[in-house]
Amino acid sequence: MASSTPTNKVCILGSGNWGSTAARIIGDNVQLLPDFDNEVRIWVYEEMVDGKKLTDIINTQHENVKYLPGHKLPANVVAVADAVEAVKGATHIVVVIPHQFIQNLLDTVHGHTMPNARAISLIKGIGISNQGMTTMTQIIHRTLAMPVASLSGANIANEIAEEKYCETTIGCSDPDEAIVWRSLFNTPYFRVNCVSDVIGVEFCGALKNVVAVGAGFIDGMGLGNNTKAAVIRIGFLEMRRLAMHISGARIQDSTFMESCGIADVITTCYGGRNRRLAEEFVRTGKPMSQLEKELLNGQKLQGYLTAGEVHSYIDGCSITDHFPLFTNIYRICYQNKPPHSIFDGLNVDFSRDTLGQAQ
Ligand SMILES: NC(=O)c1ccc[n+]([C@@H]2O[C@H](COP(=O)([O-])OP(=O)(O)OC[C@H]3O[C@@H](n4cnc5c(N)ncnc54)[C@H](O)[C@@H]3O)[C@@H](O)[C@H]2O)c1
Numbered sequence: 316m317a318s319s320t321p322t323n324k325v326c327i328l329g330s331g332n333w334g335s336t337a338a339r340i341i342g343d344n345v346q347l348l349p350d351f352d353n354e355v356r357i358w359v360y361e362e363m364v365d366g367k368k369l370t371d372i373i374n375t376q377h378e379n380v381k382y383l384p385g386h387k388l389p390a391n392v393v394a395v396a397d398a399v400e401a402v403k404g405a406t407h408i409v410v411v412i413p414h415q416f417i418q419n420l421l422d423t424v425h426g427h428t429m430p431n432a433r434a435i436s437l438i439k440g441i442g443i444s445n446q447g448m449t450t451m452t453q454i455i456h457r458t459l460a461m462p463v464a465s466l467s468g469a470n471i472a473n474e475i476a477e478e479k480y481c482e483t484t485i486g487c488s489d490p491d492e493a494i495v496w497r498s499l500f501n502t503p504y505f506r507v508n509c510v511s512d513v514i515g516v517e518f519c520g521a522l523k524n525v526v527a528v529g530a531g532f533i534d535g536m537g538l539g540n541n542t543k544a545a546v547i548r549i550g551f552l553e554m555r556r557l558a559m560h561i562s563g564a565r566i567q568d569s570t571f572m573e574s575c576g577i578a579d580v581i582t583t584c585y586g587g588r589n590r591r592l593a594e595e596f597v598r599t600g601k602p603m604s605q606l607e608k609e610l611l612n613g614q615k616l617q618g619y620l621t622a623g624e625v626h627s628y629i630d631g632c633s634i635t636d637h638f639p640l641f642t643n644i645y646r647i648c649y650q651n652k653p654p655h656s657i658f659d660g661l662n663v664d665f666s667r668d669t670l671g672q673a674q
């Protein structure tokens with residue numbers, strides 16, 4: 316009996332630590348989904364590794380030896396250096412690059428995507444524009460004019476590549492689309508829960524990186540678990556307050572109780588790169604950008620950039636008094652304030668929210 320031709324095809328834009336881990340999952344899952352083409356193209360920001368192109372290494376060794384060493388990628392994951400070539404024929408586009416590079420990439424593929432394509436953002440970061448704060452799904456939708464979902468959770472990529480059980484959250488406003496995205500990502504060790512709150516999911520993912528920087532400062536000062544728990548609690552409340560201020564009724568409070576919310580704040584404040592380098596920042600006094608170059612082998616930090624972006628927004632709205640932790644973290648990162656100043660003014664009453672919603 317002739318098998319029907321698959322109507323769907325996945326492309327992954329980004330091949331860092333998380334992009335490569337997502338490729339392992341999706342590469343395996345499409346082989347179980349008759350509606351999906353077996354080939355999954357992954358766009359690689361081309362670079363030379365030990366004298367060879369990273370795309371050639373991935374396509375011959377089936378391993379991203381730089382960003383996810385020690386874990387094989389399924390052979391149906393094909394590395395492509397040209398982003399336009401990567402999105403050709405793709406109906407499902409997974410966007411997973413550090414947020415600082417998003418607009419360039421979208422401008423490159425603009426006009427080359429399929430009319431029926433849709434996207435999902437795995438990025439943890441926000442954008443600042445004349446219109447205020449924008450999420451990654453809003454930026455993708457604005458540039459590529461397609462439906463966009465979000466995925467975020469307590470998801471340290473290396474642990475997922477080792478197939479250690481965890482959860483994640485997909486935010487998708489269309490329930491039918493949510494089922495398809497779930498089928499691409501869900502595995503016995505990577506459990507997906509879908510909610511309809513697209514931007515709530517991504518605000519959680521972006522803002523937790525600022526809290527992670529604060530947690531790293533606490534570790535750098537050697538202050539212990541109770542102090543870190545206080546920073547996590549206050550940070551979580553500031554995340555929620557800022558997201559609600561910006562997007563109000565469009566965000567569901569229950570989203571903060573999903574993996575993308577409380578669970579991610581916890582994992583990131585104990586196991587993430589942003590936490591680790593913030594600890595080094597306190598111990599060595601070196602700038603974050605220098606530590607990123609020295610210690611991450613090409614991987615990128617989002618937290619200290621997001622602290623700057625959040626500050627530019629809340630300062631522009633004259634609401635820094637409502638966000639003392641975010642403000643202190645910004646000043647320690649960028650204004651040479653001492654790490655201990657993280658505790659300045661942490662006496663905001665979150666039980667009576669007088670901030671209101673942005674107009
Ligand atoms: N690594 C994790 O554990 C993890 C987990 C969940 C979410 N995320 C999020 O996923 C997103 C991607 O992070 P990652 O961990 O996959 O990447 P990464 O930090 O491991 O790697 C950096 C990537 O950026 C690419 N790059 C470098 N310069 C570039 C440029 N000028 N233009 C485009 N790309 C360039 C590199 O080739 C590399 O693929 C981030 O928003 C991150 O917060 C990461």
Ligand SMILES: O=P(O)(O)OC[C@H](O)CO
Nearest residue numbers: 468469470471587588589
């Ligand atoms: O390593 P980080 O700090 O970028 O955090 C990784 C993930 O976002 C944790 O969920």
